[in-house]
Amino acid sequence: MTDDLDLPRGVALAWGIAANPQRGPKREMSVERIVEAAVELADADGLGAVSMAAVAKKLGFTPMSLYRYVTAKDDLLLLMLEEGTGVPTHAWRETDGWRAKLAVLYREQVGLYLRHPWLLAIPVTGSPVTPNSSEWMEAGLTALDDTPLTPEEKLAVTLAMTGQARWTGIVLTGYAEESRRSGRSDDEIAAREQALYEALITPEAFPRLRAAAETGVFRSRFNPFTFGFERTLDGVESYIAGLERGEPHQRTDEWITLDDAEVADDKRYRQAAKAAAEAEKAVLQAExxxxxxRKLQAQALKEARARAGI
Structure with a gap:
């Protein structure tokens, strides 16, 4: 079935269907060992520390010897993604209901990013059709087996789950890196953020953001990521309930395109949008x-009536 496909070498290596070199420099060299070494480098010092030369040095070989096994760095990155992603545990299978299953998968994916932050630095260039990535997709789709969703809708829900896990991972690993770099605790970082918002965000320019800051939201223990994920599941649950009542499936075929980005990036559009935002702020300030x-007027009237004995 794969004979007619021109598979990228990295994908073929991931599936174990790529031809291996006839002779390697030493028995200790293998694709698996190369990937393990690369992952160890990335775990220790980030993705920027990974190069063919660095991996070769770690293994005690020359860079050219690696190219007999992994012919390009892009292939190595794909194999690192496969290794770091791993497969879901069986915990999702042991829970009842599609919602609980997706929640387990979401938490496990966030955990992956916390353990291997460099996974988030690998560019997303398409759906990685590799064994481990496919296991995660399979798990999400299987969790939705007993729902009336169409295959497209099941895939969309699965992508929503993985997308929110990725976004959560981006933010949490960023905070973890800041904590490591600065030596500050999570509470200290939150306190600094709170102080910055209170110092820089004025009620005149950003009334709603300032009001939120004054409530201490940036120091709150409230988890906005889990809240957002749960509300996404609420929406899916409501949609499924509608289908079960006989309501029609909703189809969305519109995509965001480069044209949308070009409009938002247009200089005149940005200037007009900025002017509109400033005008809105001016209206809020005027109100x-x-x-x-009016408050002063009412107070003055009250005082005048008191003086007049009215």
Whole structure:
């Protein structure tokens, strides 16, 4: 079945269907050992520390000897992604209901990013059709087996779960790196963020953000990521309930395109959008000034009536 496909070598290596060199420099050399060494480098010092030369040095070989097994760094990155991603545990199978199963998969994926932050630095260039990545997709689709969702809808829900896990991983690993770099605890980082918002975000320019900051949201223990994920599942649950009541499937074929990005990046559009935002702020400031003036007017009237004995 794969004979007619021109498989990228990295994908072929991941599936174990690529031809191996007839003779290697030493028995200790193998694709698996190369990938393990690369992952160890990335775990220790980030993806930037991984190069064919660095991996070869770690293994005690020359860079050219590696190319007999992994012919390009892109292939190595794909194999590292496969190794770091691993496969889901059986925990999701041991829970009841599609929602609980997806929640387990979400938490496990976030955990992967926390253990291997460099996974997030590998560019997303398409769906990696590799064994381990396919296991995660299979798990998400299987969790939705007993729902009335179409195959497209099941894939969409699975992608929503993996996408939210990735976004959560991006933020949490960023905070973890800042903690490591600065030596500050999570609470200290949150306190600094809170202080920055209170110092820089004025009620005149950003009234709602300032109001939120004043409630201490940036120091709150509230988990916005789990909340957002759970509300996404609420939406899916509501949609499924509608289907079970006989409501029609909803189809969305519109995609965001480069044209949308070009419009948002257009200089005149940005200037107009900025002017509109400034005008809105001016309106809010004027409304605030009006409310203050009316308050002063009411107070002055009250005092005048008191003096007049009315």
């Amino acid at each position: 605030k000034a009006l409310r203050q003036a």
